[in-house]
Amino acid sequence: MLAKMSELLAIAEQKNCAIGMFNTPNLEQVLAVIHTAETLNVPVMIAHLPLFEESAPIHVLVPAMLAAAKAARVPVCVHLDHCEDLAYMEEALKLGVTSVMYDGSLLPYEENLANTRKAAEMAHSCGVDIEAELGAMPAREGGLSPNPTGPVYTDPAMAVEFCRETGIDALAPSFGTAHGIYKSKPVLDLALVKTIYEKTGLPLVMHGGSGVSHEDYRTAIQNGIRKVNYYSYMSRAGAGGVKELISHQDVTFFLDIADAARKAMEANVEEAMRVFYGL
DSSP states (O other), X not given: OBOOHHHHHHHHHHHTOOEEEEEOOSHHHHHHHHHHHHHHTOOEEEEEOGGGTTTSOHHHHHHHHHHHHHHOSSOEEEEEEEEOOHHHHHHHHHHTOSEEEEOOTTSOXXXXXXXXXXXXXXXXXXXXXXXXXXXXXXXXXXXXXXXXXXXXXXXXXXXXXXXXXXXOSEEEEXXXXXXXXXXXXXXXXXXXXXXXXXXXXXXXXXXXXXXXXXXXXXXXXXXXXXXXXXXXXXXXXXXXXXXXXXXXXXXXXXXXXXXXXXXXXXXXXXXXXXXXXXX
């Protein structure tokens, strides 16, 4: 069933857990995530990322995501992730996404605030929830322009003002995670998460969720993380499933490759979901 982000975050708040949000730039990933959520009987978010527009056009993939969400046996939110272009966000809203994330994290603070306020007005006028980011990570989703100075940790006082002035529904703070595959164990400021959560009163989002230790996930969730964004390690698992298949079989049909990737991603997604939801 199709759901709003705020509905899912309310469940996470009540159960002191986090909702998994998975970037799904192809049908195999959509099916892998929703099937696993149904198996575990948990709500979930699937997301479209503008970065993947060339291989997964929004006007093609988002309607398929919405159809899959409506047919699911669990609540599924269809999300627009890391959108830097308000015109692109408007297109997603017209297609029917149920939440959006505006990313102005590399802009000067005042410009980020002003743009996020506009984005929030656009989303809320459509009855859609919005997330935004404050602070900046050292690596960005899927190779978007990196922050050249490394991580910029979110200032709690600035976060309070930002949330109040923009009217957003969820905040993604920077506290030491990074997008992509970790080359070393991330050093997270989990106390900062708790401070921002208590001061803003909003559900918080962990970006760069792949590769974080189970212990750090549990602490972050205890401290106020209510949504975890996950993609890189799921996608890598899918590639691993394909490599395993073709190393043992002479594969003729692409569907066999797609199925191998999907099954491998389901196993990885299940492991992540069990941590996020405390199962």
